[in-house]
Structures are given as C-alpha cells and as structure tokens.
Amino acid sequence: MTDPYRTLGPGYSERRRPDPRLATIIEEALGDARSVVNVGAGTGSYEPTDRMVLAVEPSPVMIAQRSPGSAPVVRAVAERLPLPDRSFDVGLAILTVHHWTDPARGLAELRRVSRRQVVLTWDHTVVSRFWLVAEYLPEIAEAEADLPACDFISRQLGPAQVTEVPVPHDCSDGFLAAYWNRPSAYLDPTVRASISSLAKLDPTRVAEAMRRLRADLDSGLWQQRHGRPDEAGSADVGYRLVSSLE
Numbered sequence: 001m002t003d004p005y006r007t008l009g010p011g012y013s014e015r016r017r018p019d020p021r022l023a024t025i026i027e028e029a030l031g032d033a034r035s036v037v038n039v040g041a042g043t044g045s046y047e048p049t050d051r052m053v054l055a056v057e058p059s060p061v062m063i064a065q066r067s068p069g070s071a072p073v074v075r076a077v078a079e080r081l082p083l084p085d086r087s088f089d090v091g092l093a094i095l096t097v098h099h100w101t102d103p104a105r106g107l108a109e110l111r112r113v114s115r116r117q118v119v120l121t122w123d124h125t126v127v128s129r130f131w132l133v134a135e136y137l138p139e140i141a142e143a144e145a146d147l148p149a150c151d152f153i154s155r156q157l158g159p160a161q162v163t164e165v166p167v168p169h170d171c172s173d174g175f176l177a178a179y180w181n182r183p184s185a186y187l188d189p190t191v192r193a194s195i196s197s198l199a200k201l202d203p204t205r206v207a208e209a210m211r212r213l214r215a216d217l218d219s220g221l222w223q224q225r226h227g228r229p230d231e232a233g234s235a236d237v238g239y240r241l242v243s244s245l246e
C-alpha cells in the first residue's frame, strides 16, 4: 500500500493544529461516550483526553508525529479494523473518509466496531463554490466529484444527522477551506503541502493559480470580490458533521 502521507505528512502536526472551536463541536457530538475509536487518527487531532481512546492509523509518518502520552495507536486501515464488534461507544473519523480506498467498507467496519459513529467531512457542492476552488483551482471540484458525499456517508451509517460546521476566521487546523478569509496563506507552499486536495494537483497548475491569486490580491481584485481579508467571524465553507442516530 502506498502512503500519500509520506509526502503530505511531514509537518502535518504543525500546520494542522486542532482548532478549539471545532474540538468543542466534536466533543459535544461524542456526548457521554466512555470509549472512542478514532479511525484515520493521524497525529491525534481532536482525540478526547477524558475517556478511553484507541487510535487507528495506517501511516507511520503520521503515527510518528503523535505526541508522547497520546492515545495508543494500532496501525491498520478503516477497511479492516482488527477490533471486535461493538467494542467502542463511538467510532470517530475526522477528515479521513475521502482517503479510504473503499469508503463503504470502511464505514461498515466503523459501524461494526462501535455503537454510534461521528464523521467530520465536507459537502462537495458547497466546497466547489469556495472562492479558491471556483475562481482559481476548479480542478479540485472535478477531482473530488467522486469522493464520498455527505448523503452517502449518512446512508452508510443508517439514520444519521448532518450538521454544518462553521469554520472560524482564524482556524488553526489548516485544511482546504480553513483560510477562507486569509487568502495570502495559500501562497505559502508549506501551507499547501498539508492540504491533500492541493498537494495532489499538478504543481504547474497550482503555481499558475497562485500567481493569479497574488496578482488579484496586489491589485485589490480579490478584495473587491470578497471583501476585506482577516475580517472576524466564521463561515460555512462546506464542512459537515455526520452523526449516526441511535
């Protein structure tokens, strides 16, 4: 199995720091669960520390960045969880389902090993309207059109509820639309390197789009279209929490 996080992973824990406001939303979704299996756990972002947690993660590069004292980790993929049926109160999967080679099988496994499931993902229709995608890199929308959609995930989880996860203007977790109001952040190659949707694209195309973004920021065109950068608040840029209903 090739590990895309061999190239995406280094520096992940620095640029993808869990955001406290998103952590609160996830924490609330976990409710009174006493045990959590975090599948596609990466470096351990959003893992609660006040209950029993087991992390499942295939990439050694990501596992190596877990902090000492973080939850124990099993090296495995979602599609084959080496865990007994219903052994956890909640199965958690954060910004990972789109990486799974067989999302239907991975979600079935998540459902098998846990009584309830909480998945953080995004709605492609909304993300495809995000300015970076719509105006600079529409190939992201094309490349992601076949990734598991929110309604697919909710169907796999049985009855599930989908809720909006607004992204704060100063979000510390640098995922694709995290910098919706900090456009110059995307000009930094180290920021782009920890965003899989960007890192997967043809580097020549990305460079060309970034030249255009820089020129639009310098000329004020971006500001004319989108307002003042760095304004406070939060925005719906497509992130969604899918929580199974018991």
Ligand SMILES: C[S@@+](CC[C@H](N)C(=O)[O-])C[C@H]1O[C@@H](n2cnc3c(N)ncnc32)[C@H](O)[C@@H]1O
Binding pocket: 005, 016, 039, 040, 041, 042, 043, 044, 045, 046, 056, 057, 058, 059, 062, 076, 077, 078, 079, 093, 094, 095, 096, 099, 100, 101, 106
């Ligand atoms: C964007 S990272 C998210 C990591 C973490 N959940 C977070 O919120 O920071 C996606 C993670 O999914 C993992 N992953 C990729 N394929 C997987 C699979 N088939 N099963 C489980 N995890 C997988 C990657 O190695 C990576 O750590």
